[in-house]
Amino acid sequence: MKKIGFLTPFVTLFLLFSFGCANSGTMKNKNLSQVLNGEAKILQSWQGDYPTAQLDLLPENQRKNSVGFISKAEIFKAVWNAFKPEEAVPHIDFNTNIVLFVKNTQFYNRIRIGKVNATNGVAKVLAMETMSAMPIEDKVAMSMVVIAKHGITAIKSGDKIIQIYETK
Numbered sequence: 001m002k003k004i005g006f007l008t009p010f011v012t013l014f015l016l017f018s019f020g021c022a023n024s025g026t027m028k029n030k031n032l033s034q035v036l037n038g039e040a041k042i043l044q045s046w047q048g049d050y051p052t053a054q055l056d057l058l059p060e061n062q063r064k065n066s067v068g069f070i071s072k073a074e075i076f077k078a079v080w081n082a083f084k085p086e087e088a089v090p091h092i093d094f095n096t097n098i099v100l101f102v103k104n105t106q107f108y109n110r111i112r113i114g115k116v117n118a119t120n121g122v123a124k125v126l127a128m129e130t131m132s133a134m135p136i137e138d139k140v141a142m143s144m145v146v147i148a149k150h151g152i153t154a155i156k157s158g159d160k161i162i163q164i165y166e167t168k
Contacts, residue, residue: 035121036151043097043146044090046083047112050103050142054082058101067125067157069164070099071149083142098149098164102127103142108134113143121153122161 055063057078062068070076073094079101080089092099102111102125115126127143154163 034151035153036118037120038118040116040118040123040147040152042116045113045145047143048083049139050083051139052136057082062162065157066105067102067155069155071164092146096148097146098152099144099146100125100155101142101144104136104140107132108136109141111141111143113145116145116147118152121151122156123152124156
């Protein structure tokens, strides 16, 4: 009986130490692949009109969506030149940042991104939009923002989740 009573504290300490080490290793791994939960800071922002004839410059799988993202400099440059042809293309480091956009899909309404929230790495864009019944003809209103892409794995566009893939 005395031997069991004597060993119990050592076994307990061994188990606590083992679980503590296992958890600290898990925490390190989680930090490497940590996803964002909370507000993503908007680094830059633009609003304006975008010509409907140039919607084909947006990423192919996002042209009909109201919300999308641009993760490559060459796509951003082409979109920017259609969006703000009189302005120089802003420099964006696409290794660390991503551009999110919202645009009209049914009626022409002024639109502005106010906030980007993320839950488990899925970004949800919160935008303010005027309400009108003006049909979309030759232009849509569009807003774009730059956010850090660390911790962002996808964006929510309506009912769809669009995965963001790393591009070099």
